[in-house]
Amino acid sequence: MDEEKSALLGDKKLGIRAILRHSWPYIRQEKWWVLLSFLLILVTVGVNIALPMFTSRFVGVLKAEYNNDTLSIIVGIALGYAGLGIANQGIRYLQAMLLQRSGQRIVYQLRMEVFTHIESMSQNQFNQMAVGSLVTRVANYTAAVSDLFTRVLVSLLSNIFMVVGVLVIMMSISIRLALYLLIFAAVAGITSFVFGKIVSKIFRKERQYISDLNAFLSENLSGMKITQIFNQEKRKMHEFDEKNGAIRRAQYNVIIAFAIYRPFLNLLYYGSIATTFFVGLSIALGSAEIVAFYLYLSRFFNPIQNIADQLNQISRAVTAAERLYSLLDVAPEVVDKPDAKPIEHFEGRIEFKHVWFAYEAENWILKDVSFVVEPRTTCAFVGATGAGKTTILSLIVRNFEIQKGQILIDGIDINDIQIDSLRKGIGQMLQDVFLFSGSINTNLTLHDESFTPEEIKAATDYVNATPFIESLPNKFEEEVLERGENFSAGQRQLLSFARTILHKPQILILDEATANIDTETELLIQDSLQRIRTIGTMLVVAHRLSTIQHADKIIVLQNGEVLEEGTHQQLLAKHGHYYKLYELQYAHQEKQAEPVIEVQPA
């Protein structure tokens, strides 16, 4: 995933200390395991440093004068090598699995924490965050952070120990030769580090191009129909070629960088072998010592490369950690007050008292809005787009916090009600009906298995959805595709009604869709709406004239202010704003001599 594109609003630079502070709770649970496996790593590093000494000693024994013990020493070396080597592998297995288990436990916990945190965020915060970036945090960055502690840092340390250990032992054999070799090591180290810097830049570019292409692909696969019916395949192919070519060029840079770096390190390695032989013989080191140096050299150069590599991995993992933890730092905007009460049942009296609301500072969407909706009545909100109708509905369920004033349900300030119980009592039917992939059943129950098939059927009966469901091959088990795209807008509406009814709310809010619905389904919807509004208090952002006319009260909004309220007849009699809206609509209908259901006051 590309780093720039997956950035979120809340992302910020965190210091290493902040990252450690955030990570500590996870590491703490695993600290004994991590510590144990770290000790085991020290053991394996020690063994890895010791093993070449067996070979060295072996050469020493064989080149020396033989005596009666020689053969048993040879056998002893062979058996000792085997025993130590096998034991070392056993320890390695144990250590690797300990770390893997700890690492996976940490991934699990991080994922749970991030997911739970995301679930707790407020609607407003969701609107500002791209779903893809959130998913990347849950799926990928969690693994990257856990990797940082259980793999990268641990192996970085073990590599450092290895380098230091080998250096110490080489110096103990011959300081002079060791110092010569240190020059090679220094060159290798510096080269690796510089190379790492360069290559991470090239890699970033490569990733950027890859994610560009993926974005292009996913968009164009979804919109292939348009490309085809507009005959633009060639042009899209051309665009694809450009992006595909950009990736190749970036990859070629990576290849060239590595084609210089890796062989160069090898050259250094062989140069150091030649130096060992030359200097070793010149300073009259024995064969055993030269063999030891020879074997240690590869145990010296590999960790140096690894260290440079891991330093780069750390900087990448730190970015992942920053992203992850800054998301966790984003506090949910809407939270329960400590003394908030759960409410079992609402009578359904809703009151707005001088409510002021703005999404952004001072840009007031609602200005001093006050109204009362009596229990079990229907209130319709009308007004132009941007008048604040939908906002009012989302404030009642506390998707946002108001700045001034009070919203009361049954006389209780909604800030004193636990959000969960508030939302349980209020059935929301939103403009865009979202269906999950699964079946009709799971979409109605939302995986709540306490609903019986009879209850479900009763709910679909109630909203006139049963006939169309039963006409499907698998009825209630019919598969629902991603976003419910195998159902028409009208059918989705009916399913949304059924879902709401099933959950037995006492207050209903409905944001009527303007979607294209055929007349037959439209009548079914209107018929079920008639029934739904008898369930309890209903607040509706109305587009249907029939909905408005059936309302017990109509509230006319303009630019966030309540202009008029009353019944349809009262408002008409008033000859005010509503009258004008209606006249406009009515005149239009008369001219057409044809009923038009939609009313969309301009």
Next chain:
Amino acid sequence: MPKCKLYAFMLFGKYINKYYKKYWPFFLLGIIALIVVDVAQTFIPRFLGRIIDEDNQLIADLSKLGEIIGGIMIAALVMFVGRAIWRLSIFHASTGIAAGVRKDMFAKAEQLSASYYHETKVGNIMNWFTSDIDEISEFFGWGTVMMIDAIFLSTSVVISMIRLNIWMTIIAMIPILLIIVWGAFVDKIMSSKWEARQKEFDRLYDFAQENFTGIRVIKSFVKQNKEIHAFAKIARKNQEVNVSFARLQVFFDVMIEVILVIELACVFGFGGWFIYAAVSGNPIVIFGQTIRLTVGNLIEFIGYIDLIIWPMIALGQIISMRSRAKGSLRRISEFLDTPLDVVNPLNGIKLPNCLGEIKLQNFTFSYPGSQKNSLNNITLTIHPGEHVGIVGKVGSGKTTLVNTLFREYNVERGQVFLDGVDIMDMDIPNLRSNIAYAPQDNFLFSDTVEHNVSFSMEEMDREKVKNAAIFADVDSNIASFPKGYQTVSGERGVTLSGGQKQRVSIARAFYKNSSVLVLDDCVSAVDVKTEETILGNIKKYREGKTTLLIASRVSSVRDLDKIIVLDKGNLVGFGSHQELMENNPVYQRMVYLQQLEQEVKGGE
């Protein structure tokens, strides 16, 4: 190593073979370079052996030492050049194959018809485009390197070993054969575990994605805890499969190391024994052959074993890598093999000056895999220049009818004619250039509004874009954006409202200026006034040009020349509003239903 082994390592398939043809010089060069490096590497232990055995002479005769040092440096330089060459050439080929296959796939994606996209999730196709191509590229890049090393480095090492001592070689080879058997054994389990792990990860990814997309519903029904619970199960499963995969992987690595330790111990034991016996005066004799071995030889031998570790590990990895790549290639091949249902006929008929007469003759249509007919025996003629409305309930076949016009699907039963030519005989690009379409879903590309409007033409004409926007009554909206026509529509057009997208989509269709214009329920998300403006514009700007308008409401189409009434896939009425009002019961009922609503209102 036998030659058949090489074949077993490689990957063939009709979609891959052409890339062998294209890139063989690079593979050849890279492989030669690899082989040279492999051979050069085996010189180093030989020098080491000489250093051990001849240490005293070498100190005495520095020119001889210089010879060895020079030899090492030459080998090192050869390796330096060789390694650079193989990296450049082999990875050039492997990234080239990836780019090529990706292009082949996109070309295929452009040919696949609507029915394919209806059945296949875009996410799946994306996986083939990303992880599966990566897998194949990895195989041809690193896989080739591993394969060549596994074969040539090990061969070159084994030859050097045999040259030294055949019995020591036999002792060393027994554990090495164990590694191959072990690798082959683990390979099978490993690839299935790898897939299981990938599947679980995808499940986690999809779950999170859908949950975050539908978060409003989850919150409004207070189902967060249920979702968290469900997510926990998936996350736990991920944890388990990851651990079990790691266990296998670690165990595999550890076992290989164990085998190598045993191998070295054998070399120490037997080698030491051979040398001891020889130096003590009673050399070991096997099958009449006296074993002569020096300490230098033995160290040289250990140096060889050091070299053979990597090819052996490579051998273990290449097996699982190949099985993964094979799976990826299989999926990609399946995609590339997808039969094309909509194929452009050879020498298809082109209509340079299309008049826009549409004729359906006993046209019956059912979606692939569906038993039910979506359209039943439709026969009708739309004359050039007519404006025709299409009404009917949801699922009555309105969209299906227009989709077949530009061959989203094949006409299999009955016939559809454009200007008297069966559209199945027509050149598809020509057919589509004659019909402009604004679909129901308002898909816009992440590009500027003006590019979206002018999508049908390579060259953009600002004037025409503006006219098209005026036609769709969206000009003033666009003008009010800070960036105007340069406003970039976000992914799937998120920065525009539904109604605006709909109208940009109409403008896009109008811009094409085709003989036939089809608007599929395009005015659903716009208000009545805008709808009226657009209907007026159709009348004005599409005068004399065939125009089809699908509508949910009779009111949208009543002023058009003719109206097609569909019911459950049957043509139940075709005529003007007046005619239908007189003689068409289904149409009358539709009008009646809307009047009924009016009466309900009147009763209040």
